[in-house]
Amino acid sequence: MLSFIHAADIHLDSPLRGLERYEGAPVDAIRNASRRALENLVDYSISEAIPLLVISGDVYDGEWKDYQTGLFFAKQMVRLRDAGTRVVMIHGNHDAQSIISKKLHLPDNVRVLSSRKPESFDIGELGVTVHGQSFPKQAVTENIVRNYPPAIPGRFNIGLLHTALGGAEGHANYAPCTLHDLKSMGYQYWALGHVHDYKELNAEPPVLFCGTLQGRHIHETGAKGCVRVDVDESGEVSHSFIPLDVMRWAQVELDATDAANSDEICERLGDMLLPEIDNAEDRLLAVRVFITGTCPAHAELMRDEHALLNALRAKVMDTAFEQVWLEKVKLKTHAPVDLDALRDAPTPQGALLRTLEAAREDADQLPELNPDVQNLLDKLKAEGIPVPDIEDPAERAALLADVQDLLVPFIASAKESEA
Known part of the structure; x- marks a missing residue:
């Protein structure tokens, strides 16, 4: 039995400019919402004893205003380490290698996949191999899936990708690819990021956008959160949407x-x-x-x-x-x-x-x-x-x-x- 969490598009400390112009706006509650939602994600993972969290890009909203953004994320990762949860993540267009100039050491339970080329990371005790590539720059316009490593026999293979797939309204068409490209890799689950709505694109294997962790403005309506994935002894995969937003x-x-x-x-x-x-x-x-x-x-x-x-x-x-x-x-x-x-x-x-x-x-x-x-x-x-x-x-x-x-x-x- 394996359980893991698929999250993406946390956009930690997104600036939400212009809120002060709105009379009566709960500015502090809205500005802190991304942090509270991340805390909810960590709380849920710990309470459910989830051994693995995968994050499909855009942990950050862009260059940090100061180090407090990075320190807050690192603190939450330490909480997960102390609870025995592994974290594998990639960077997306908002937190690409070329955008975030400030750096902080993350605890050793966190693995950030390479931005130079697609990489595989094996977690032996879980029987899982995670494949993916971080964005080296904001505008990745080529189909990087074609270079992803093949599935590892005998492992549960998870693909991480920050993409608009074939294009999505309101989202730049980064890392374009097709559903056929993903299915042809032979992975057992595809954890997608970039599109801020929860969407199941394919059932077998599951190909999902988990959506953003917290809606940031009026065009991101409805419940937001993560996806919990459970794999039974026979290898059958089930998943459920877990709302974690605070507003x-x-x-x-x-x-x-x-x-x-x-x-x-x-x-x-x-x-x-x-x-x-x-x-x-x-x-x-x-x-x-x-x-x-x-x-x-x-x-x-x-x-x-x-x-x-x-x-x-x-x-x-x-x-x-x-x-x-x-x-x-x-x-x-x-x-x-x-x-x-x-x-x-x-x-x-x-x-x-x-x-x-x-x-x-x-x-x-x-x-x-x-x-x-x-x-x-x-x-x-x-x-x-x-x-x-x-x-x-x-x-x-x-x-x-x-x-x-x-x-x-x-x-x-x-x-x-x-x-």
């Missing part, structure tokens, strides 16, 4: 259809959050709310999004959701107007809408507004505020869509007043 990120949709005002929207918030709170199981929960639907409240919402965000935060506090932090509110509501009729009408309001829609396709359709727009962009840049590129068709279309959503309820009400 969760979630994106939820609040249906504001027919809501008359922001108070009604606040009242709908509590019921919508309950399932996410239950899923978080007493963890800190950071939530981004998308408010959708056609409603009379649209004009009020668009007029002051900041007031709406804080009204919703007050509702969260009033409902005693102490572990919930509303990270951001995104408005995707619409005014209850006949947009086609408004656009086609021979009125100044209709002409404005037609101009805005034409400008989505062609920036030259805004000649009269260009000086004012450029003046505004210059002021924003002077304040250090990121500005959209209005020459980029996608950014321009998104910006003008927001402008239209903001204007529609006001020009619609103006038309009604004229009538």
